[in-house]
Structures are given as structure tokens and as C-alpha cells.
Amino acid sequence: MGASCASFYANVVLHKWEHTFVLIPPWKQYILFYRRYLDDICILWGGSQDELRQFFCYINSTTNFLQFTHTVDPHELHYLDITLYKDYTQNVFHLHFESAHPLYQKRGIIKGQLIRASRICSTQEEFELEVETLQALFLERGYPLELFRTLAGEVSSLRNSLYPPILGKGSEALINSASNTLVHHTNSFAYTYSSNSKEMEEIIMHHWPVLALFEELKDFIPPKPSFVRKRGANFKEIFERKHDSKKKVKQPRLGTHRCGSCAQCHAISNESSLYIPSRNFRVHPTGFYTCATKGVVYLGLCTTCQSFYVGKTERELRKRIYEHLYDMAKKKETNAFFKHSLSCPGLNIKFTVLEQVELDARGGDWESTLGYRELLWQLRLDAGRSPGLNGTISIKPVLKLRRARL
Numbered sequence: 001m002g003a004s005c006a007s008f009y010a011n012v013v014l015h016k017w018e019h020t021f022v023l024i025p026p027w028k029q030y031i032l033f034y035r036r037y038l039d040d041i042c043i044l045w046g047g048s049q050d051e052l053r054q055f056f057c058y059i060n061s062t063t064n065f066l067q068f069t070h071t072v073d074p075h076e077l078h079y080l081d082i083t084l085y086k087d088y089t090q091n092v093f094h095l096h097f098e099s100a101h102p103l104y105q106k107r108g109i110i111k112g113q114l115i116r117a118s119r120i121c122s123t124q125e126e127f128e129l130e131v132e133t134l135q136a137l138f139l140e141r142g143y144p145l146e147l148f149r150t151l152a153g154e155v156s157s158l159r160n161s162l163y164p165p166i167l168g169k170g171s172e173a174l175i176n177s178a179s180n181t182l183v184h185h186t187n188s189f190a191y192t193y194s195s196n197s198k199e200m201e202e203i204i205m206h207h208w209p210v211l212a213l214f215e216e217l218k219d220f221i222p223p224k225p226s227f228v229r230k231r232g233a234n235f236k237e238i239f240e241r242k243h244d245s246k247k248k249v250k251q252p253r254l255g256t257h258r259c260g261s262c263a264q265c266h267a268i269s270n271e272s273s274l275y276i277p278s279r280n281f282r283v284h285p286t287g288f289y290t291c292a293t294k295g296v297v298y299l300g301l302c303t304t305c306q307s308f309y310v311g312k313t314e315r316e317l318r319k320r321i322y323e324h325l326y327d328m329a330k331k332k333e334t335n336a337f338f339k340h341s342l343s344c345p346g347l348n349i350k351f352t353v354l355e356q357v358e359l360d361a362r363g364g365d366w367e368s369t370l371g372y373r374e375l376l377w378q379l380r381l382d383a384g385r386s387p388g389l390n391g392t393i394s395i396k397p398v399l400k401l402r403r404a405r406l
């Protein structure tokens, strides 16, 4: 087969040859499986050894330009550059019966193996032999003989309908008839298996006849419900899910929040970040604050004209807000917001925390530090210059802090 066209010619010739001499009666009935690659042919023979010998004599007599050699082996088959083995994958490594798995799973393992045996064994004798082998394997793994025999009987009785051999005489007819009797699970109740499954199914079974009483439904519902159980979460998944759910807990948004239970909540800015256009400065909060947070440097921003005031309080922010609102109501001239209200008719002040100064355990110079941080914010935002409302900025806090630290 040296020339590039040789394979093409070989295919044409052998195609003609196989359809003229091989895939015809009486041989066709013995050929369970037939595949050819160029001039290499793989056949699963369903007849006797004698018939096979006759077949070889016959095909070698069909042409004088082809000479066939053959190998016969009931266990393995060399074809092209691969070797096919009879399936020895069934072994003693099945789940042990003592395992804590639910019984239905263990039954499923046995039944699965029996169905597999029924499908791959073309003759009844082979099937019975296979069942015996399986029985020994399962007994060795602690399965009760009674259970195995019950399931073997069940599969055997369905061998001509639901579980016909894949290959074998008349298998096509069997397969066709099987597909008619197969249970269709499209209307099954699919759910995740749990320890309550048995009770759930019993309740559904118990009340099933009630559905048949409905005229509109009775044509659509089967006489008995069928259930499809999905595997529940295993330990690994349960733990991972718990772990994940922790991750998914929504982190509260950083910034100043309304506490939801005080009279000053309305004066808290709802924005996650505040922008002061005159200073081209955006406040990015670094902590979670509420009206009740103590020891803060805060910003009071007039949302109408963007004027702002930077202040501090050692007490809860809401107490300081209350004082501001009180002073404004009392028209106290020393209050920066009241003064601003005289020139800003639509005045609307919203407060937000710029920074919290945590009280350190030793008490220390907390108040001085707070004053100092307030000063830094006032300088950073240039709060003494319009539209800043702080007026003159005193550097006293720096001196105070210095003194406190000396």
C-alpha cells in the first residue's frame, strides 16, 4: 500500500467484496459485530467454532488476490494496534455492605452489575455464569445472599423486556420492544435525597389517588408516581457550603449609617461617599459609623450650596447633631450653620463621619488627638475659607497635643 491512492482502491475493492461475499446469508446471522479498516477486519462471531472454520475457508476461496489470516480468542482480540479485552472490570472492590451508605445505594450497585451482565451476555448460559460470578463477589463483600438472589431474580425476569442483550440473535427486536416498555421519567418527581425521603414518598403515594379524581388531570398522571432521587450533599459539600456562606455574608457598606432609632437619623448623609466640589475632594470612609459612634471628626455639608463645616465630638455623633439643630432653631449666632442659613434659604445640612479616633485602652491623650485630627481635616479641606464654614482655624490643638505628649 505504498501509493497514496492505494488506500482508496483498497476501500473500493473491499467494500464491493464484503457486500458480495461476507455480509450475506448464511454468514450474516453469525456476525454480531463487523468493522473494517482497509483490509483489517474485526468480527465478533456468534456461531460455533466449526462454523467459524467454514467461514474462513469460504472467504479465502472468494478471491485469489486476497489471503486472509485470522486469530481467534474468546478473551482478547488484537485489532490494528490495539488489544480488546473481555471486560474484567467487575472486581471485588465494590462498596462493602457494612458501609453506612443507604440500603438503596447498595441495592443499586448489585442491580447495576446484574443489568450490565444481562446486557453484555448474549446467551442465557453466559448470563447465568456471570450471575454466579457476581454472587461470589458480592458475598465476599458482605452482601446478604437473600438480597442478591431477589435482585438477580428481578433482573432475570426482565431480561427479555427491559434488559435485553446488546448483541445476539434477535437483539434488535428485543431492544425495540424494550424501548416501548422503558419507564419514561419525564413526569417523575425529582428531588434531593434526604433522611425524610421515605416519609415524603409515602405521603405522596398515599394521596396519589386524589389526583386521579380531577377530570382535567387524570389523562396526564400515571397510575403510580415515579421518583427520581438526586444525591444529597456529602460531608465535603456541607462543610464547603458552610464555609462559603460565611464568605457570602454581605459586608456592610463603609461610611456613616443611620442607626434607625434616633431623632437625628434624618440628618445623616445617606451617600456612601461625599464629594466637595469646591475642593475637588471626595470623602472615602474607612470605617463603619452610625449616629451613635463616639469620638469622631465629622463633616456637615449643606447639600443646597455645598458649604461645609468640619467639627469633632468626643460624645455620640447624634448628640452633637442635636446641639447643632437646637442652636439653629434657637438662632444662636455663634453656630456656623445658623450663620450660613441667613445667606442660604434652602439650607439642608447632612452629616457624615470623616474619621473616628478610637479611645485607646489607657485613656491617654484621646481628646487632644481628636482635636489634632480635626485640625488636620480642617486644613486639608481648607475649611476656614468659603464655602468652608469654620471661620478662623486655630492651631491650639497642635500645641495641646504637644503639651500632652511632653
Ligand SMILES: [Zn+2]
Residues within 6 Å of the ligand: 258, 259, 260, 261, 262, 263, 264, 265, 291, 292, 318
Ligand atoms: Zn440615628
Ligand SMILES: [Zn+2]
Residues within 6 Å of the ligand: 302, 303, 304, 305, 306, 307, 340, 344, 346, 347, 348
Ligand atoms: Zn447652603
